[in-house]
Amino acid sequence: MKKIVSFSLALFLVFNFISSATIAQGLISGKVLNAQNSPVSGASVQVKGIKGGAVSDIDGNYKISLPANIKSVTLVFTAVGYQKKEVSEIVVNGSLLENVDVVMEESSGDNLAEVVVQATSRRRESTNAMIQFQKNTNAVAQVVSAEAIKRSPDRNTGEVLKRTPGASVQEGKFLIVRGLADRYNQAMLNGVLLSSTEPDRKTFSFDIFPSNMIDNIIINKTFVPELSGEWAGGLVQVNTKDIPSKGFLEVQVGTGFNTQTIGKDFAYYPGGKLDFLGFDDGTRALPNDFPSRAGFRALSDEQKLAWGKKVFADQWSYKNKTAPMNVSFQGSGGFNTRLFGKELGAIIGINYAKTNRILANNTRFYSVANNIPSLGMDYYNTKYNEDVNLGGLINLALKINNNNKITFKNLLSVIGNDYVNLRTGKDAELNSIEPENIRAREFSFKTNLLYNGQLLGEHSIGRQANPLKLKWYGAFANLHQNLPMQRRLVYRQPNNQGPYEFHGGGTKSQKSGSVLYSDLSDYIYNAGADITKQFRMFDLAQTVKAGYAYQYKDRLFNARPFSIYPPSGSSIDRTLSEDHFFAAQNFVSGVLEMEEFSTKQYGYAASNILHAPFIQFDNQLSHRLRAIWGVRYEYYDQLLKGYLNDDPTKVASVKGDFLPALNLVYKLNNLSNLRLAASQTVVRPEFRELSNFTFYDFDLGAIVMGNSILKRTKISNLDLRYELYPRAGELFTFGVFYKNFDSPIEQILNQSGVFTYSFNFNNAKGAKSYGAEFEFRKKLDMVEMLRNFTAFGNLSYINNKVTFEGSEIFERPMQGQSPYLVNLGLQFDLPDAGFSATTLFNQYGERIAYVGSSETGGIPNIYEKSRPLWDLILSKKVMKNKGEFKFTVSDILNRPALYYYDIKSDGGGYDPSNGDVIQVNRNNGTNYSLSFSYKIK
Numbered sequence: 001m002k003k004i005v006s007f008s009l010a011l012f013l014v015f016n017f018i019s020s021a022t023i024a025q026g027l028i029s030g031k032v033l034n035a036q037n038s039p040v041s042g043a044s045v046q047v048k049g050i051k052g053g054a055v056s057d058i059d060g061n062y063k064i065s066l067p068a069n070i071k072s073v074t075l076v077f078t079a080v081g082y083q084k085k086e087v088s089e090i091v092v093n094g095s096l097l098e099n100v101d102v103v104m105e106e107s108s109g110d111n112l113a114e115v116v117v118q119a120t121s122r123r124r125e126s127t128n129a130m131i132q133f134q135k136n137t138n139a140v141a142q143v144v145s146a147e148a149i150k151r152s153p154d155r156n157t158g159e160v161l162k163r164t165p166g167a168s169v170q171e172g173k174f175l176i177v178r179g180l181a182d183r184y185n186q187a188m189l190n191g192v193l194l195s196s197t198e199p200d201r202k203t204f205s206f207d208i209f210p211s212n213m214i215d216n217i218i219i220n221k222t223f224v225p226e227l228s229g230e231w232a233g234g235l236v237q238v239n240t241k242d243i244p245s246k247g248f249l250e251v252q253v254g255t256g257f258n259t260q261t262i263g264k265d266f267a268y269y270p271g272g273k274l275d276f277l278g279f280d281d282g283t284r285a286l287p288n289d290f291p292s293r294a295g296f297r298a299l300s301d302e303q304k305l306a307w308g309k310k311v312f313a314d315q316w317s318y319k320n321k322t323a324p325m326n327v328s329f330q331g332s333g334g335f336n337t338r339l340f341g342k343e344l345g346a347i348i349g350i351n352y353a354k355t356n357r358i359l360a361n362n363t364r365f366y367s368v369a370n371n372i373p374s375l376g377m378d379y380y381n382t383k384y385n386e387d388v389n390l391g392g393l394i395n396l397a398l399k400i401n402n403n404n405k406i407t408f409k410n411l412l413s414v415i416g417n418d419y420v421n422l423r424t425g426k427d428a429e430l431n432s433i434e435p436e437n438i439r440a441r442e443f444s445f446k447t448n449l450l451y452n453g454q455l456l457g458e459h460s461i462g463r464q465a466n467p468l469k470l471k472w473y474g475a476f477a478n479l480h481q482n483l484p485m486q487r488r489l490v491y492r493q494p495n496n497q498g499p500y501e502f503h504g505g506g507t508k509s510q511k512s513g514s515v516l517y518s519d520l521s522d523y524i525y526n527a528g529a530d531i532t533k534q535f536r537m538f539d540l541a542q543t544v545k546a547g548y549a550y551q552y553k554d555r556l557f558n559a560r561p562f563s564i565y566p567p568s569g570s571s572i573d574r575t576l577s578e579d580h581f582f583a584a585q586n587f588v589s590g591v592l593e594m595e596e597f598s599t600k601q602y603g604y605a606a607s608n609i610l611h612a613p614f615i616q617f618d619n620q621l622s623h624r625l626r627a628i629w630g631v632r633y634e635y636y637d638q639l640l641k642g643y644l645n646d647d648p649t650k651v652a653s654v655k656g657d658f659l660p661a662l663n664l665v666y667k668l669n670n671l672s673n674l675r676l677a678a679s680q681t682v683v684r685p686e687f688r689e690l691s692n693f694t695f696y697d698f699d700l701g702a703i704v705m706g707n708s709i710l711k712r713t714k715i716s717n718l719d720l721r722y723e724l725y726p727r728a729g730e731l732f733t734f735g736v737f738y739k740n741f742d743s744p745i746e747q748i749l750n751q752s753g754v755f756t757y758s759f760n761f762n763n764a765k766g767a768k769s770y771g772a773e774f775e776f777r778k779k780l781d782m783v784e785m786l787r788n789f790t791a792f793g794n795l796s797y798i799n800n801k802v803t804f805e806g807s808e809i810f811e812r813p814m815q816g817q818s819p820y821l822v823n824l825g826l827q828f829d830l831p832d833a834g835f836s837a838t839t840l841f842n843q844y845g846e847r848i849a850y851v852g853s854s855e856t857g858g859i860p861n862i863y864e865k866s867r868p869l870w871d872l873i874l875s876k877k878v879m880k881n882k883g884e885f886k887f888t889v890s891d892i893l894n895r896p897a898l899y900y901y902d903i904k905s906d907g908g909g910y911d912p913s914n915g916d917v918i919q920v921n922r923n924n925g926t927n928y929s930l931s932f933s934y935k936i937k
Helices: 002-022 122-136 146-151 157-161 293-297 301-311
Strands: 026-033 044-047 053-055 061-066 072-078 084-091 097-099 116-121 141-145 167-170 174-177 186-189 214-220 235-240 248-258 265-268 319-322 326-339 342-369 372-401 404-427 436-461 468-493 514-537 540-565 593-596 603-620 625-641 650-669 672-683 695-697 702-704 713-724 731-742 745-753 756-763 766-779 789-803 820-830 835-844 847-850 862-864 869-878 883-890 897-901 917-923 927-936
Touching (some): 026 122, 265 372, 745 847
Parallel strands (some): 026 097
Antiparallel strands (some): 044 053, 141 214, 248 927, 342 372, 540 593, 603 625, 695 702, 789 820, 820 835, 862 897
């Protein structure tokens, strides 16, 4: 903590010095947009009654400095082809920055160029700007502003996204849009396509983005050709903070606890010195001189045991401590200066959070015959998690002039997960008549490290009134996952009598006495450019945009699973405790044996190349009707092959897809829109889903494997939506949608033996989905006592069915598909007192977590039961509004997460009287946190 305080003080002094030059002045900045959400460059911004002003740059940004004695001003915005706009009630508070974003309306003819839009207040106009962005966007979309993120209790983007219309989140980080599983959604960062962050599933882990580094989030629900066409639910565009108008610094420290954790005994095992940063310092790593896979195979039994004694002996015990408090720190700062006469700006941010949680869950697996379940595994797990989230952001921008800008954006994220999982229960693997008592433990440490660097250019070429706009980018990303020395151990009580003894022996096992090392590296290269030309035809605004995107992704995955076990006829006492069974003195021939799983499925190399040219038109067909249409062609070349000598595996696929899109926007009046959209998109299998790599999942108690013959999924999309924006800060939308899936990919649960289970991936024939969405945001000032309240929320209903060959008996929704989603919120503001309170409610309908094989007489589907979430956030500004306390309570209701077998495959909800049985019962606890932030503007 002393180091954090010292760093905060140093950062404070640096940025305080940088910003001191402007501290005597007031400063107003913002962005000017048009009705197509495009920046208006060259717009004149003047202060009414005062000489001087500013001109908006290529991004529509402007900045005006004012003498400190100016207390209140009115801004006047003018631009060729747009109606003049005045924004009043701008209070200039000394050195504090006032941000005023505006949306300008186009003139319908030369004779209307001097029409003045009714003046609006600064507060109303800034609030309206983000709502207007959603109103004017070229697709059905939801926009989450920095202000909305600030008002939530959420520390990362994953938590923020669960509150957007039609969205929910699994495991706090994997996004589900319109009830569609995470694999049907796509992510972009600052306009650049991202890739899957998880080696074991096709998904993006949104918890890698700390919320304080996000400027806004846009979730597209309909496809436009200028953006990626590989999604069906939602395309999430995460935009990090850009260059500040002046120097600033903000520091936040916080603490908190989980009710299920605080004050309890907390199991841990000795680790490395850098565990608190989410890294292993090499303590768990294999020695540098450890033999290669082939080299280890060639060793004698005695030599293998010598290595086992050196690396793995005495590594199977754990200790207890009192669960510590959670801690968090956020620091961000920026400056704006001139370099060789050019404007240079930078923003730097750092985020650190360490969270301790005890998760208790009961997991059961059944064998089902004639709708009668037989219990095979009954595990009670207590998982002691220490999670670290470390993030850093450095963005630099050089504005050469108002027409040319180059930006260099960098993001580094480290997610570290260190845990001890202690298990008791029963297992029928060895005794199917009467399951035996077992006890087990797992120690694991995993690091996900993501670096993303982007170089972006924006240029305005030609006439100032109607220039040609060029954008280009080059980006590099590296995702590295390291899993060192994951250890698993199982003890059983034979016939449920007498002492427990080591489970296994005579052969290798991934369940007991196993040690796994795995390493995955993704190298992702992106490049692209687009050109936009705006012009007028028949006195109406027209835009044509063409571009090209390229992505090359290279993956190398290597796993080294080892097994340590007593050979047949071993003299070892199997009843020795876990702490003594693998003592150094037992690593001798005839007592223990050590082998490595060296078959072909434990490593693969893969790559894909994406070429994506597009052309897109944005045509104003009349003063009310707008059409955004075009086509994107995606050529995708995918290759996966084993790189081990005995692995002939090779999966090669080359596909080209034309992806057309049409978005129609009809402006019913100045307050409402009607949208119609139709498109074709595609979702491809991920490397892990194609790989034959098999892995025993301790939590699931089952083997997970891929399928090399998976096909891509093609999706036809149709949307219709009505939007009403009655006044600033308010909206009402209602929409319906339809989707048709050809060959959707799902994860299937199979029973591969007597109480032996496996998960693999498969294509269903098809699926159809339709639904409705309603969103609202309404100020309650029509009632005097409620004038400081704002209500908001969204509701979604989705009907989805999978198509089966020649039979509708087993009709069911797709994996991960929720039938409904509910997000509600109530916000209370006392601006003069600096106090605000927000309460949030979230619930999703029951959804299939794992698809069974009941159509072929196997395991029924496993559903995730609906669970309500209720949060509360209180904040109070202090120290002349430069400081702020924030208190949050998350998951107040603390309902258990339940998963159950739908025994009769009727999809009618959990019903014990119908034979349904619980598969997982997990308790999460309620989270309390308190933070304090201090900022200089």
